[in-house]
Amino acid sequence: MQQVPSEFKLMPEQASTMAGQVDALYFYLVGITLFFTVLIVSGIIFFAVKYRRRSPYEIPRPIAGSMKLETIWTLIPFLIAMSIFVWGAKVYFAQYRIPKDALDIYVVGKQWMWKMQHPTGQREINELHIPMGRKVRLTMTTEDVIHSFYIPDFRVKMDVVPGRYTQMWFEATKPGRYHLFCAEYCGMDHSKMRGTIVVMRPDEYQAWVSGNASQMSPVQLGEQHFQNLGCATCHLNGGRDAGGRGPQLAGIFGKPVQLETGQTVVADENYLRESILNPGAKIVAGYSAIMPTYQGQVSEEQLLQLIAYIKSLTPQGGSGTASPTPASSTSANMNVGAQASGSPSGQRR
Numbered sequence: 001m002q003q004v005p006s007e008f009k010l011m012p013e014q015a016s017t018m019a020g021q022v023d024a025l026y027f028y029l030v031g032i033t034l035f036f037t038v039l040i041v042s043g044i045i046f047f048a049v050k051y052r053r054r055s056p057y058e059i060p061r062p063i064a065g066s067m068k069l070e071t072i073w074t075l076i077p078f079l080i081a082m083s084i085f086v087w088g089a090k091v092y093f094a095q096y097r098i099p100k101d102a103l104d105i106y107v108v109g110k111q112w113m114w115k116m117q118h119p120t121g122q123r124e125i126n127e128l129h130i131p132m133g134r135k136v137r138l139t140m141t142t143e144d145v146i147h148s149f150y151i152p153d154f155r156v157k158m159d160v161v162p163g164r165y166t167q168m169w170f171e172a173t174k175p176g177r178y179h180l181f182c183a184e185y186c187g188m189d190h191s192k193m194r195g196t197i198v199v200m201r202p203d204e205y206q207a208w209v210s211g212n213a214s215q216m217s218p219v220q221l222g223e224q225h226f227q228n229l230g231c232a233t234c235h236l237n238g239g240r241d242a243g244g245r246g247p248q249l250a251g252i253f254g255k256p257v258q259l260e261t262g263q264t265v266v267a268d269e270n271y272l273r274e275s276i277l278n279p280g281a282k283i284v285a286g287y288s289a290i291m292p293t294y295q296g297q298v299s300e301e302q303l304l305q306l307i308a309y310i311k312s313l314t315p316q317g318g319s320g321t322a323s324p325t326p327a328s329s330t331s332a333n334m335n336v337g338a339q340a341s342g343s344p345s346g347q348r349r
């Protein structure tokens with residue numbers, strides 16, 4: 001299902017809200033480079049001709065230096081460098097601050113394919129259907145080595161790292177089919193780890209989603225795992241008050257958690273992941289380390305579904321056994337913005 005561009009293009013298409021911003025900065029850099037290349041090269045030629053040696057015994061006039069000149073050629077480059085810095089930081093924050101109100105897609109990379117799951121349950125391999133004009137947030141991890149999720153036409157790229165979650169977001173502005181590449185060398189078939197992002201008009205997307213509606217949503221699947229893995233026996237809704245041996249999970253997402261050590265951590269996706277795979281790493285204050293590890297018992301996809309389920313729980317309505325909130329509305333109570341740190345991976349740890 002690869003789309004082969006029919007004509008040669010100097011630049012990829014601008015198909016997301018980021019594309020214009022990235023390109024403007026890029027052209028600014030190219031413009032500055034061109035300007036100074038021309039200025040310096042013509043300066044060299046001009047002075048070489050003007051001050052050429054005219055007789056073999058010529059002795060040039062000594063130059064005493066010029067404060068004014070030095071100040072100018074320090075100040076101007078400084079201002080230019082700062083303009084690049086400020087502009088670059090602006091674009092950087094626009095890209096790496098993950099919006100809260102977005103459509104949540106879960107991505108698992110592996111050698112050599114991309115597996116995606118929609119909040120409504122649809123799964124896709126090497127293809128991702130998304131609506132135009134809506135923010136889409138990807139929460140990504142991999143089963144094996146580092147990959148990188150790269151959509152040139154959107155000007156977005158993010159590493160996909162084993163053992164943790166990275167996130168990225170985009171908003172497509174044009175319907176069409178766009179290349180998805182793995183941009184981190186990941187073994188023999190790295191070059192075949194490609195896919196297609198299919199951007200649809202909102203009504204088309206709605207039709208596509210409801211046309212494939214038989215699957216269970218990540219939240220529903222997560223609830224199943226929660227029951228099957230026995231989490232519900234310790235994590236009762238109501239927590240200790242209800243007789244549970246573990247803390248109540250409803251409502252913890254995005255909130256600070258007090259640890260046994262006195263430290264506080266924010267319960268983001270990476271914290272939930274660690275709590276399930278390596279419960280001993282961070283013990284919740286007031287509890288003992290009785291939770292077994294689920295390392296090796298849950299796949300990356302199941303883990304993402306468990307986390308989607310925990311995120312969907314609300315203290316009043318949801319519980320370990322009650323039916324989850326409808327999948328399509330789960331993004332509303334997600335609080336990934338808590339992770340809007342400035343690091344390139346968008347993660348805290």
Ligand code: HEC
Nearest residue numbers: 229230231234245246247257275279282283284287290291
């Ligand atoms: C034997 C009882 C038990 C089982 C089974 C159990 N847990 Fe736990 N869980 C605990 C206890 C006790 C804690 C608090 C101590 C700690 O942090 O390890 C905890 C902590 C957690 C936390 C961190 C909670 C917070 O408030 O920060 C999460 C998330 C979690 N468990 C998820 C799960 C999931 C998902 C499962 C099933 C895959 C599961 N647990 C199974 C007992 C259990």
Ligand SMILES: [Cu+2]
Nearest residue numbers: 147182186193
């Ligand atoms: Cu790869």
